Amino acid sequence: MPNPTAAMLVIGDEILSGRTRDANMHFLAGQLTQAGIDLREVRVVSDDRDAIIKAVRSLSDGYDHVFTSGGIGPTHDDITADCIAAAFDTPIDIRDDARALLQAHYDASGKELNDARLRMARIPDGAALIDNPVSVAPGFTLHNVYVMAGVPSVFQAMVASVLPSLVGGAPLQSRTLPLMKGEGDVAAPLAAFAKEHSDISVGSYPFQKEGVYGTNLVLRGQDADRLDAALEGLKKVFDV
Amino acid sequence: MPNPTAAMLVIGDEILSGRTRDANMHFLAGQLTQAGIDLREVRVVSDDRDAIIKAVRSLSDGYDHVFTSGGIGPTHDDITADCIAAAFDTPIDIRDDARALLQAHYDASGKELNDARLRMARIPDGAALIDNPVSVAPGFTLHNVYVMAGVPSVFQAMVASVLPSLVGGAPLQSRTLPLMKGEGDVAAPLAAFAKEHSDISVGSYPFQKEGVYGTNLVLRGQDADRLDAALEGLKKVFDV
Numbered sequence: 001m002p003n004p005t006a007a008m009l010v011i012g013d014e015i016l017s018g019r020t021r022d023a024n025m026h027f028l029a030g031q032l033t034q035a036g037i038d039l040r041e042v043r044v045v046s047d048d049r050d051a052i053i054k055a056v057r058s059l060s061d062g063y064d065h066v067f068t069s070g071g072i073g074p075t076h077d078d079i080t081a082d083c084i085a086a087a088f089d090t091p092i093d094i095r096d097d098a099r100a101l102l103q104a105h106y107d108a109s110g111k112e113l114n115d116a117r118l119r120m121a122r123i124p125d126g127a128a129l130i131d132n133p134v135s136v137a138p139g140f141t142l143h144n145v146y147v148m149a150g151v152p153s154v155f156q157a158m159v160a161s162v163l164p165s166l167v168g169g170a171p172l173q174s175r176t177l178p179l180m181k182g183e184g185d186v187a188a189p190l191a192a193f194a195k196e197h198s199d200i201s202v203g204s205y206p207f208q209k210e211g212v213y214g215t216n217l218v219l220r221g222q223d224a225d226r227l228d229a230a231l232e233g234l235k236k237v238f239d240v
Numbered sequence: 241m242p243n244p245t246a247a248m249l250v251i252g253d254e255i256l257s258g259r260t261r262d263a264n265m266h267f268l269a270g271q272l273t274q275a276g277i278d279l280r281e282v283r284v285v286s287d288d289r290d291a292i293i294k295a296v297r298s299l300s301d302g303y304d305h306v307f308t309s310g311g312i313g314p315t316h317d318d319i320t321a322d323c324i325a326a327a328f329d330t331p332i333d334i335r336d337d338a339r340a341l342l343q344a345h346y347d348a349s350g351k352e353l354n355d356a357r358l359r360m361a362r363i364p365d366g367a368a369l370i371d372n373p374v375s376v377a378p379g380f381t382l383h384n385v386y387v388m389a390g391v392p393s394v395f396q397a398m399v400a401s402v403l404p405s406l407v408g409g410a411p412l413q414s415r416t417l418p419l420m421k422g423e424g425d426v427a428a429p430l431a432a433f434a435k436e437h438s439d440i441s442v443g444s445y446p447f448q449k450e451g452v453y454g455t456n457l458v459l460r461g462q463d464a465d466r467l468d469a470a471l472e473g474l475k476k477v478f479d480v
Contacts, residue, residue, distance in 0.1 A: 031258075077443055183315050
C-alpha cells in the first residue's frame, strides 16, 4: 500500500519578506518521513485571505493530510482560523472548551483574557482541538487540515500532539554513498543503476568540499534489507 | 505604481524528505525585498514531472516573475529544463552556445564533456542563458521564468546575474519596535494603529526571551519618512 500523502502550508509575510527564516518546514519534513507519510508539496503564502483560502482548498483536495503553520495568534494579522472556516464554508466562533483552556491559563498567570486573546478561542464548527503544552492556545483539526502555530517551539509541540493519531506507512529510510566525484562523472552509471532498481528512489546531490566537487548518492525506500543490498550494489558500480 | 510580484518554485525531493534544509528561499526573499519586488508565494515540489509542469504554469500565470531552484544538473533526476519546456509547449535540445560554454570549461579542467554533462546544455528554444560564474553550466530565462541551480552558491550567483535586469519598485523597508509584552496585550491598540495607518503594513511577531514573552512590531512600506513618523506614533501608543 502506498504511504499517505501530505502537504504543508506556511502562512506569513515575515517568511516571504526575508525577515524570518522558516524552520517549521524542515522540522515537519523530517517528522513525516519518520512517520511514513510522504510530504509532496509545501506552499508559503502571505497573510492574505484569498491566498490562504485558495491554497487550503487546493491542498486539502490534493493530499491526504495538510499541515498549516502560522497566523493563529491574537493580533489583527492572525487570520488563519477564519480562512480555514471559509475554505470549508463552515461557521466559526469562540468555542467554550477553547475559552476554558485560555481562561484557566490566564487566571493562573494573572493576565487578563481580553478580547484579543479570546480570538484564539475562535474554532470552526466541528473541528477537534490540538493540544498546545507550550502556550495553551490550541490548534485545531478540520477535515484533513491540521492548523498549528508558527512559533517553532509551539509548532513542534503541536506536531507531537497530532502525529501519533495519524496512520503512516513504513517509514522512509535512506542510505547515502558519498563520492569524491562530480555529478557529471557519476551520472551515466547512476542512471543505469536507477533503471535497474526502479523500486527504490535514487537521488544525487552535489557538494563542494575544500574546492573539490563531490556527490552524495542517496537511496530511499521502505525496505531496509533491500536498501542495504542496493547500497552494496552501488558500491560495486563505483568501485568503493 | 504597485511593485512587480514574484513567486519561487523550489524543486527537490531532498527538501521534502527533510534531508536538506532549503537555504535559497530565505536568500531570494531578502534579495527581492531589497529590489522592490514582492515575493508573494513559494512552492516546494518533488522531482516529479507533472508536479513541476503544473506549478510552473500556475505560478507563471499568477505572478510577474517566477524563480526556480534545483534540478538542472547532469543526473537522471535533473528534469527541470525539460519540464519548463513542456510547461510552455516549447522544443528543447542541446544548444550550441551552452555547449560551447561547457566545452571550454571541461577542456580547461581536463574533464570529459560526456553525455551526462551535455544534458546541462539542453535549453528550451527562445530562452536566454543565465550566467553561472561558479560552475559554468548556465541557467536560463524563458518567458517570465528564471531557471536556476539548487546548490546555494550557484543559486546566489545566478540571482546576482538576473536581478539587475529586472525593474523593481521602491525597496520595501521596515522598522521594528521590540516590546517585552505578550501579543495578547498589544493586539487591541495595535489593531487600532493598523487601521489608522492603512498605507503601511503592520505586523506582529511573538518571541520568547529567557522565559518572558515579547512581541516585535514591524512596520513595512516604501516611504522611509512615512515609516519613521509611524514608528514615532507607535512608540507613543505603547509608551516607550
